[in-house]
Amino acid sequence: MRGGDGGGPEGGGVSRRQLLGLFGAGAAGAAVGAAGGASVATALANAAGAPDPARAYAFHGAHQAGITTPAQDRLHFAAFDTDPSLDRDGLIGLLTDWTNAAARLTQGLEVEEGGAVGGSDYAPPADTGEAQGLPASGLTITFGFGPGVFGAGDGASDRFGLAARRPPLLEPLPRFQGDALVPELTGGDLCIQACADDPQVAVHAIRNLSRIAFGRATLRWSQLGFGRTSSTSTAQATPRNLFGFKDGTANVKSEEQAAVDEHVWVAASDEPSWLAGGSYLVARRIRMIIENWDRVQLGEQEQLVGRSKGAGAPLSGGTEFTEPDFAAEGPTGAPLIAPTAHVALAHPSANGGTRMLRRGYNFVDGNDELGRLDAGLFFLSYQRSPQQFIDVQRSLAADGLNEYLKHVGSAVFAVPGGIAEGEFVGQALFA
Amino acid sequence: MRGGDGGGPEGGGVSRRQLLGLFGAGAAGAAVGAAGGASVATALANAAGAPDPARAYAFHGAHQAGITTPAQDRLHFAAFDTDPSLDRDGLIGLLTDWTNAAARLTQGLEVEEGGAVGGSDYAPPADTGEAQGLPASGLTITFGFGPGVFGAGDGASDRFGLAARRPPLLEPLPRFQGDALVPELTGGDLCIQACADDPQVAVHAIRNLSRIAFGRATLRWSQLGFGRTSSTSTAQATPRNLFGFKDGTANVKSEEQAAVDEHVWVAASDEPSWLAGGSYLVARRIRMIIENWDRVQLGEQEQLVGRSKGAGAPLSGGTEFTEPDFAAEGPTGAPLIAPTAHVALAHPSANGGTRMLRRGYNFVDGNDELGRLDAGLFFLSYQRSPQQFIDVQRSLAADGLNEYLKHVGSAVFAVPGGIAEGEFVGQALFA
Ligand code: HEM
Ligand code: HEM
Numbered sequence: 106m107r108g109g110d111g112g113g114p115e116g117g118g119v120s121r122r123q124l125l126g127l128f129g130a131g132a133a134g135a136a137v138g139a140a141g142g143a144s145v146a147t148a149l150a151n152a153a154g155a156p157d158p159a160r161a162y163a164f165h166g167a168h169q170a171g172i173t174t175p176a177q178d179r180l181h182f183a184a185f186d187t188d189p190s191l192d193r194d195g196l197i198g199l200l201t202d203w204t205n206a207a208a209r210l211t212q213g214l215e216v217e218e219g220g221a222v223g224g225s226d227y228a229p230p231a232d233t234g235e236a237q238g239l240p241a242s243g244l245t246i247t248f249g250f251g252p253g254v255f256g257a258g259d260g261a262s263d264r265f266g267l268a269a270r271r272p273p274l275l276e277p278l279p280r281f282q283g284d285a286l287v288p289e290l291t292g293g294d295l296c297i298q299a300c301a302d303d304p305q306v307a308v309h310a311i312r313n314l315s316r317i318a319f320g321r322a323t324l325r326w327s328q329l330g331f332g333r334t335s336s337t338s339t340a341q342a343t344p345r346n347l348f349g350f351k352d353g354t355a356n357v358k359s360e361e362q363a364a365v366d367e368h369v370w371v372a373a374s375d376e377p378s379w380l381a382g383g384s385y386l387v388a389r390r391i392r393m394i395i396e397n398w399d400r401v402q403l404g405e406q407e408q409l410v411g412r413s414k415g416a417g418a419p420l421s422g423g424t425e426f427t428e429p430d431f432a433a434e435g436p437t438g439a440p441l442i443a444p445t446a447h448v449a450l451a452h453p454s455a456n457g458g459t460r461m462l463r464r465g466y467n468f469v470d471g472n473d474e475l476g477r478l479d480a481g482l483f484f485l486s487y488q489r490s491p492q493q494f495i496d497v498q499r500s501l502a503a504d505g506l507n508e509y510l511k512h513v514g515s516a517v518f519a520v521p522g523g524i525a526e527g528e529f530v531g532q533a534l535f536a
Numbered sequence: 537m538r539g540g541d542g543g544g545p546e547g548g549g550v551s552r553r554q555l556l557g558l559f560g561a562g563a564a565g566a567a568v569g570a571a572g573g574a575s576v577a578t579a580l581a582n583a584a585g586a587p588d589p590a591r592a593y594a595f596h597g598a599h600q601a602g603i604t605t606p607a608q609d610r611l612h613f614a615a616f617d618t619d620p621s622l623d624r625d626g627l628i629g630l631l632t633d634w635t636n637a638a639a640r641l642t643q644g645l646e647v648e649e650g651g652a653v654g655g656s657d658y659a660p661p662a663d664t665g666e667a668q669g670l671p672a673s674g675l676t677i678t679f680g681f682g683p684g685v686f687g688a689g690d691g692a693s694d695r696f697g698l699a700a701r702r703p704p705l706l707e708p709l710p711r712f713q714g715d716a717l718v719p720e721l722t723g724g725d726l727c728i729q730a731c732a733d734d735p736q737v738a739v740h741a742i743r744n745l746s747r748i749a750f751g752r753a754t755l756r757w758s759q760l761g762f763g764r765t766s767s768t769s770t771a772q773a774t775p776r777n778l779f780g781f782k783d784g785t786a787n788v789k790s791e792e793q794a795a796v797d798e799h800v801w802v803a804a805s806d807e808p809s810w811l812a813g814g815s816y817l818v819a820r821r822i823r824m825i826i827e828n829w830d831r832v833q834l835g836e837q838e839q840l841v842g843r844s845k846g847a848g849a850p851l852s853g854g855t856e857f858t859e860p861d862f863a864a865e866g867p868t869g870a871p872l873i874a875p876t877a878h879v880a881l882a883h884p885s886a887n888g889g890t891r892m893l894r895r896g897y898n899f900v901d902g903n904d905e906l907g908r909l910d911a912g913l914f915f916l917s918y919q920r921s922p923q924q925f926i927d928v929q930r931s932l933a934a935d936g937l938n939e940y941l942k943h944v945g946s947a948v949f950a951v952p953g954g955i956a957e958g959e960f961v962g963q964a965l966f967a
Binding site for chain 1: 652656657659663666668669746750754758759775778781834835838846898906911
C-alpha cells in the first residue's frame with residue numbers, strides 16, 4: 106500500500122474499517138465473513154476471476170515482468186525520444202533511475218522514499234501522489250530499446266556508442282500494404298509498458314517515470330488501453346475486442362513453456378547475447394472502423410474472422426479451444442474456414458509454424474470530425490524475432506478484415522531480459 | 537449477464553467453473569468458500585469496497601440514475617449534434633429508441649432482443665457484441681438536452697418547436713476568465729453520460745446508442761474517464777485527482793437528502809415544470825498542466841488547494857471531514873487557509889450558500905507535441921440551476937490553481953427527471 110492515509114478508491118482505509126472480521130492474506134480456502142456493504146455476489150464474482158488489488162509481481166527475475174504475466178486489465182504505454190544532449194553515461198543514469206523507481210512502484214510503493222507527502226514542505230514532492238493509498242494492483246513495468254538507441258533509423262546518430270551492439274534484426278519495421286502511419290504515433294528510442302488492474306496505478310507509473318526522464322528523454326507518444334484483448338494465461342477467460350469477437354484464444358500462453366521458449370524469449374544462442382532472456386516488442390495502433398463493421402452481416406463477420414462471434418469456436422466446428430481444421434469442407438465443398446479468414450492467414454500453418462505472444466488492449470480516444478469513434482486495438486506482441494511479426498503481418502495482406510482497419514502507429518523495441526537486484530534494466534547491453 | 541457464452545474477462549464462465557462452491561447472491565453475511573485461484577486477500581479487498589460486477593441500477597424512477605448513484609469507477613461521455621433533417625417526431629423517435637436500449641443495457645442485457653449472435657446470419661447483429669458475457673457492472677445511462685434543442689445558441693433553429701419550453705436558464709455558459717475553449721470539445725444538442733465499473737461496458741453503451749442515432753444525431757465530441765474523482769455517497773472512499781489530492785470530500789452526497797433537494801434536483805415549483813425531478817449538468821474538460829504542478833513545493837500545493845495532500849484535511853486543522861475554518865489564523869496572524877485557496881473560493885460561504893454535486897473523472901488522452909500528457913479532470917457537476925456553477929466558477933477566477941489549468945471544453949444540458957416504464961426519456965418536455 107502506497108504512503109498516505111489509505112484513502113484511495115479501491116484500497117480505502119475508510120471502507121476497510123467497515124469490515125467486521127479480518128483474515129490473513131493468502132490463506133486460500135478459508136471462510137470469509139462478508140460484511141459491511143459487500144454482498145456474497147461480490148465475493149463470488151471476485152473469486153471467479155476479478156484481479157486481486159493487492160497482487161504484486163516481482164520486478165527482478167530471469168525475464169522482465171509484463172510479458173508472460175497474466176494480462177492485466179488496463180494499460181498505459183509510452184514511447185520516448187532521447188534528448189539530443191543525452192550521452193552514454195546519461196542514458197545509463199536514466200536507466201538506473203527508472204529501474205529504482207520501477208522496482209518500488211511495482212511493489213505498491215511510492216516512486217521514492219518520502220513520496221507524495223513525507224518530504225519537505227519546501228520541495229516539490231518526490232511522488233505525484235495520485236496513487237496514495239492504492240495497492241500494487243498487479244502493476245508491471247516493462248522497458249524496451251528502439252532502433253534509435255543503436256544509431257539506426259531516420260536521422261539517428263550513434264551518440265551512445267551502441268551501434269556495434271545493435272541486434273541485427275532491430276530496425277524500423279518495413280512498410281506493409283495498407284499502412285497509414287502517422288509519424289507522431291510511430292517509433293521511439295525507448296518504451297515503457299505499464300500494465301495494471303487499476304488504470305490510476307498504470308497512469309501514475311508512466312507519469313512519474315516520464316517526470317524522472319525530464320531533460321533526458323521526452324514523451325513521443327503514449328496510449329491508454331482501457332481493456333485487455335488477450336489472455337496470456339490459461340487461467341484467464343478470453344476477453345473481447347471492439348469487433349465483438351473473443352481475442353487471444355490461440356495466443357501463446359505462459360503455461361506453454363516450450364512454446365514460450367521457442368517463440369517469445371531470445372535464446373542464449375541467438376544474436377546478440379546481451380538480449381538473451383529478452384524479447385522483441387511490436388506495437389501497432391490499429392484504428393478499427395467500427396461504424397462500418399457494425400453494418401456487416403453476422404455470417405460475413407464470422408467468415409472474415411474464421412471463428413464464431415459467440416463462443417469463438419473455429420468455423421470448422423468444436424468449441425473455443427478446438428484446433429481449427431482448415432481442410433474441413435461444408436456441404437458445397439467450400440472450406441468452412443475461408444483461406445482469407447484472419448485466423449487462417451495468422452495461423453502458424455500459414456506462417457512456417459511461427460507464433461507470437463499477443464498482449465493488446467482496446468482503446469477509444471474520442472472521435473473524428475465525422476462523429477466516428479477513434480477506437481481500435483492497440484496491438485502489442487512479443488516475439489523472439491521481429492521477423493515473426495513481419496511474416497504474419499505480410500500474410501495478413503490478404504485479410505478481409507483490412508477493409509475495416511487502419512494501422513496508424515507502429516514501433517519495434519528490443520526488450521532486454523530480466524535483472525537481479527542491484528542491476529539496472531538493460532545493464533547487459535553496456536557490459 | 538449479456539447473451540453469449542459468458543466468456544467476458546470479468547464475468548467469465550471458465551473461471552467461474554473453477555469455484556468449488558456456489559452461493560446464492562445477496563445472502564450477505566454468509567460464509568464464502570474462497571476457491572480456485574482466489575485468495576482471501578482478494579475477498580478481503582473486495583469486501584472493502586471494490587464494486588460488485590453484478591450490480592444493476594434501476595433505469596426507471598423519480599430521477600434518472602447516474603446522478604446521486606454512487607460514482608462508478610469509469611466513464612464514457614458523449615455529446616451529439618442533431619442532424620439538420622431531424623424534426624420533432626424524429627427526435628421523439630430517437631429518444632424512444634434510446635430509452636428502450638438504455639433500459640436493457642443498464643440491466644446487463646444486450647441492446648436489443650437477438651443481440652450480438654442471436655439474430656439472422658444475413659443481417660448485421662443488433663448488438664455490437666463486445667460486452668457479451670459481461671454483467672451489468674453498475675452501468676447507468678443519463679440523458680440531457682442542450683440549448684440547441686430549444687433553438688438557443690449559435691445558429692440553432694427551432695426545428696423541434698420547443699423554443700417556448702426552453703428552461704430560461706438553459707443557454708450556452710458565459711465566457712469565464714481564462715477560458716480556452718475548443719469548439720470541437722464544446723456544446724452539443726444531446727448528451728449521454730455512461731458510467732460503469734467496467735470501461736468496456738460504458739464504451740459498449742455509448743457505441744450502441746451512437747449507432748442507434750445514425751442519420752438522426754451525430755457524435756460531436758466524447759470523453760473517456762478512467763477513474764472517478766468524486767464520491768457521491770458517504771459509503772465511498774474519496775478518490776484522488778491528478779494533482780494527487782483527494783477530490784470529492786465536501787461534495788453533496790446522496791445521503792444528504794435535504795441538500796440534494798435544495799441543490800441538485802429541479803423542484804416542482806421551479807420553472808419549467810417539465811424539468812421537475814431533473815437537474816442541470818455542466819461538463820468542463822479541464823486540462824491540468826501536471827508537469828508544471830509537479831514542480832511546485834508541497835507546502836504551496838497545499839496552500840493552493842486549502843487542504844493537506846495526504847489526509848485531505850482542511851489546513852485549519854482536523855481530519856478529512858472536519859469543516860474548514862476560514863477564520864482560523866496561524867502564529868503570524870495569517871489565515872491558515874488562504875482566502876484565494878480553491879476550497880475557500882469554492883466553498884458555499886463564498887457563494888451565497890450554493891453547493892453542487894460533482895461527478896468528474898480523471899482523463900489522459902495521449903500527449904502534446906512537447907511531450908506533456910494531455911491529462912486532466914473531466915469536470916461534471918449536477919445542480920438545480922446553471923447559475924450555481926456560474927457563481928462558483930466566477931468566484932474561482934481568483935483561484936491560484938488556474939495557473940495549472942486550462943478549460944478547453946464546456947457544455948451545459950438540462951437533464952430531465954426520471955420516467956416510468958412505458959415512457960421515453962424527456963417525455964414531459966413534449967407533453
Ligand atoms: C485490429 C486488428 C485485429 C483484430 C480485430 C484481430 C482479431 C483476432 C481474432 C478475433 C482472432 C481469433 C482469436 C484468437 O486466437 O485470438 C485473432 C487471432 C490471431 N491474430 Fe489477430 N487481430 C488483429 C490484428 C492482428 C495482427 C496485426 C496480427 C499480427 C500481425 C494478428 C495475429 C493473430 C494471430 C497470430 C492469431 C492466432 C491465429 C491462430 O493461431 O489461430 N492479429 N485475431
Ligand atoms: C481541474 C480542476 C479542479 C481541481 C483539481 C479541483 C480540486 C478540488 C479539490 C482537491 C477539492 C477539495 C476536496 C473536496 O471537497 O472535493 C475541491 C473542492 C471543491 N471544488 Fe474543485 N477542483 C477543480 C475544479 C473545480 C471547478 C471547475 C469547480 C466548480 C466551478 C469546483 C468546485 C469545487 C467545490 C464546490 C468544492 C467543495 C468546496 C467546499 O465546499 O469545501 N472545482 N476541488
